[in-house]
Structures are given as structure tokens and as C-alpha cells.
Amino acid sequence: MAPRKTERILNLTICLLVTRSFLPKSRIREIVEGYHDLSDQAFERTFERDKEELRKLGIPLQVGSFDAFFDDEPGYRIERSAFELPSIELDAEEAAVVGVAARSWQHTAVAESTRSALAKLRAAGIEPDASRLGALEPNVSANEPAFEPLWHAVLDRARVCFTYRGGTTRTLEPWGMTSNKGRWYVIGHDTDRRATRMFKLSRILDTPRRVSKEGAYEVPADLDLRALARSLAPEEPRAAAVIAIRPGRAPGLRRNGRPVEAERLGQLSHAWPPGFDVVEVPYADLGYLCEEVVGYAADAVVLEPAELRTAVIEQLRRVAATRSAPRHYAPSVGSPVEGAVR
């Protein structure tokens, strides 16, 4: 029955919290309800497990000597200053944002952590009132099965082992987790490769297993997850393409680009459809820009560079070839690069 265990752990907590001196195990066994009926062996086992429960609850257990003359038997107590939530006061605005934010987590276990955090704040006299900001609805989800084991491993600083896409087994000292565009990543020290690595959780193929005790490594004191995650973000644009865009279309390209100056328009080697806007679009990765441009089909025409224009046309041909039945007529398409000079 859970209530028995719940009662015992609560009574143990109260007992260790009110004691002035360290209490030896034998004394705890006498005075805490739930221990006296147990055999020696069962008591030892139960007490060890209960200590572990206290630790998991975040209750700081102090171990020390209860008596200068018998210092071979350890004593236990809970130091009040380490146990109690320090004084915290939130004004109405702060309490409101905490109240709204507390509803964010969709992941069951983390939602439970948020709930108990909020219960503690309420117990400290804070009244989060989410209704003040009723029109705000933040959500954080974590649907990847690897999320929960990694979240706890990060908090406990426990080394983990998992299979990554491609079938390789990786051993990682996870430092932290970061979410970008709704996808979770774990960053840490890859002990096999002896390097800092980042893994996408959706590409972890099994459940990460712990391969160390807690506190097995140190997280770098200057850890900057934002900076590390940024280093994975797309590269800074190094080149620019010139693209003609149908009015009102291809907003993504238009937003990243800027109009081409009039004098340059005259120097372009390709013609563009009448009425189209000619825009200069910076890019870092030609392949990525090519995909984007092909996505806009006839609404975007690449004028420069030739390399991009060729790539776009080749990709358009591949897509055109996927038609399930032939069209009524097949237009002949001349090579656009050669012979394109006016």
C-alpha cells in the first residue's frame, strides 16, 4: 500500500528535520513509525531505499557523527536551511507570467515537475494568476522517446549510451539540451570521439541507457548552449543570387532579398518575364537555395549565378519527369545556359 510508505517517508522527513543532533540508524528505527516491525535485514533494505527516496525528492540528508565517543555509527539529520525554499516574492505581473508558463509542458513527467514547482511556490505564499494573461498559450512538447532518459541524465550528470542513426553506438556525457524549431538536441562530450558533439533526439534509435553513476563528470563551467547550438545553425551567407520573382509570390525569397539596382539590371545576361521583380538573395548553401527556388516553380526565375540556374533547371526536369501519365504535348526545352546570351 502506498500510504504506508508515504507515511513512513513523511514521518522520517519530519523526524530528521526536527532533530537537533545527528540521529543514528538504530534510534531512527525505534522512533519512526513503520520500521519497528521489520526484521534487521528488511529494515536495512527499507532504510537504504528510503534514503534514496529522500535524495530523489531533493531532500538534503546530512550524514555525521552523533556522538563524539561512538563515531563509528553514522547519524542522520536534515539541515533546515538547506531544506527550505529560500524567501521568494513575486509581484502580480511576475506571478502571472509564471502561472501562464507553468501550463506549457506537454511532456507528462516534466509537466509533473512544473506542477510540483508551482505547488511549492503556492506554499510559499505566491498566487500565480494565469487569467491575467489568458490570451497567451505557450506549449513545449518533447515527443522524442529519448527525451526523458536524457533529461534526467543531464540533471544527474550521468553518462549515457545510445544507438544513433546509421547504427553507430555513441557514449555521451550530456551537458545540456536545447530545442530549436520544436526539435530537441543533446549536447555533450562524446567519450569515444573525445569531442563535443550534438545529437538530434529524433535520430536516436533506442532508449539511452545510463552507463555511469550520477555526478560522473563535470559540465564545463562556461557552457553556453546557445553558442554551441548557433555553431550548428546554417552558415552565414557568402554569395548572392539574382532571382526574378512574380509579384506577390515567393515571399520567403523576397523577404531575404533586396531589390537589384537599376544600373545592374542592364548588365544581367538573362532575360526575365515582364513584370517580375528582380531581387538579390544572399545564400550560404547553393543546394538549399536551389530547393527553395524550385519549390516556387514558375514564380521564380534564376538569373545568376549560372551554377544555380543549371541546378534549378536540372531539378525541375527531374520533377517534370515524375508525371504519372504523359502530358498532351511535351515542350522542347533548350539548354538554358548555352545560347542564353542575348
Next chain:
Amino acid sequence: MSPEKTEKSATGQTAQAQVRRLLSLIPYLRQHDGASIADVAEAFGVPPKRIREDLNVLWMCGLPGLSPGDLIDIDMDAVDGEGVIHLSNADYLTRPLRLSADEALALILALRTLRGVTATGDRDAIDRALAKLESVAAEGPDRVAGQAEVAVTGGGEDTRATVTEALRRGKRLELTYDVASRAETTHRFVDPLRVFVLEGYGYLDALCYLANAVRSFRLDRIASIRITDTDVAEHQVQLRDVTKGWFDALKDAPLVTLALDRAAAWVAEYYPMESVTPADDGGLTVTTRVSDPAWLRGLLLRLGGGAQVLSPEDAGDSAADAASEALDQYAALAG
């Protein structure tokens, strides 16, 4: 291993979760003497029967010895009668337990998520709350707060500030919005209803006068925004439950099956899929729901032949035709 280790009560909660709650419940009830079971249940986010179970545990607990004077005192007549709670004789638990690392981090990440869609005023309150929470976290502020990050794409400051103000003052908005799936820019008037964050992006839900229905607008795709002097109208609308994700909104959309080659396999983890099966050539066969044919057309074009539509047979033809049309245009321009 004893079965006690993972034992759960009949209601399915672990002893750990219950102890956690009890340690907050005691100081809470001391501060809110005479609170009703219903109110306490709401404050703790659990069903009332959980609180009732908690009380049954609490009055069996107290100082070592557990003689009547040592036990926590709960007026069970008041609980059974008026449904209100009077708790006493627990002067040793006046403060809740510290925030544990997981609790602090969960709350900090939630606040950072909210921060991504708020403008100056609320954001300042979030920053102050974050600083206070980080300072009371169990293991020191630096360690916990630095261990996880959430990035939210929530549009520019101007967009967020204007949306916040319109919601607060109840004013209609004028939007220029990029519709990604149709690749066009639109102009419309909307009555703002709420702002939400889902999967890393901030959105505005609003009644749109162009569509005459509720629409979700991704904040970063709002190209320009202006608050009007018009008050919003009364709308009897049921906003959908965004916690179910986008997938739920697609549940009635037609199914499309695609063969993805190796290079296009990322699609399977990027978009919600009904099924994913590895194929012999190292690619994947996936089935997904498509509510907007324009979205599928754009995707097939971007994948450049890396995806083949298996069924319905002609679902990819509009992409092939769009590609042919674009090729014709290149050919014509090349003269």
C-alpha cells in the same frame, strides 16, 4: 527487489509524487486555513479525491512517537461536513521544500518559451521572475539554468508588441501575411483571439475577415502589422486544442503515400507521418495526411524527384506540371 519500490496507490500515483505534494500541502494549508478541498485541488492541479487521500495520510503523520499530541491535526468533521480543511500542529513545516533541479529547469524553460512571444512589458516581468527562480533553485543558479535552452521563433519586436497591445485593448489588426504553402503574400483584417507557441514557433490565432473563419498566423511570417481603431467584434468561436499539435488538425485529410529516396528521408522526421517503412534501396515508404495540395506540390518540387508519389497515382502531377511550366518559361526566355 521488493515490490514496494515501484508500488503505486490505487489511483496510480507513486509514493514519491505524493510525498512531494504533501510537503507543499502542509505549509499551503497553514497559510490558507479553511480552504475548500475543491480550491486546494485546483491550486495543486490534481483531482479533489487526491487531496482527500492526502489528508488521510497526513493525519497519520507527525513528530516521532506519534502520540496524539504529536500528530498533525486535521479537523475531519469540517472536511466531511463543509468540505473545508483546517490543519494544525505542524509548526515544523512552515516553508515548502526547495525547488529541485528538474522543477526549476522545467519552469525556467517554460518561461523562456513564453518570452519568445511576448513584448517589452511582459518580457520584463518574465526576466525578473526568471532571475528570482534561478536564485532559489536547489543547486545554484548557474548550473541548472544553463543546462537547457528553448528557442522560439516569434517574429519581430514590433509584431509582438502590436499583437500584445491589440489583445489588451481589444482592437482589430491589419496584417500583411506570407502564406507559405501557397507562396503568396496576402493582406487582411483580423480580430486577435490568442497567441500560442507550438513546436518552437509563435502563432496568432485570429478571426480573419478574408477567410471569415479562425486562422493561425505564424508570427515570423507577418510581414507588416498595424493596429486599427476598430474594436474587435464578439465572436462565438471554439479555439482548437493546440496541445494536440498540428497532427490533430489533419486527421480527416486525405492520405498520400510517397517513396522517399535516401536524400529525401529527412521528410519522415520533419512532418507528421501516419506510417514509415524502410525500403530495400535504403529509402523510405511513408504515408502522410495532406490537407493542402499546394503544400504537397511545393514539397515535391523541393525534393527534386527524390520523392515519388505511390498513391493516389496522380497526386504528384501538379508538381510535375508546375516544373514543366517553369521549364517552358526558362526555354522561352532563353529564346
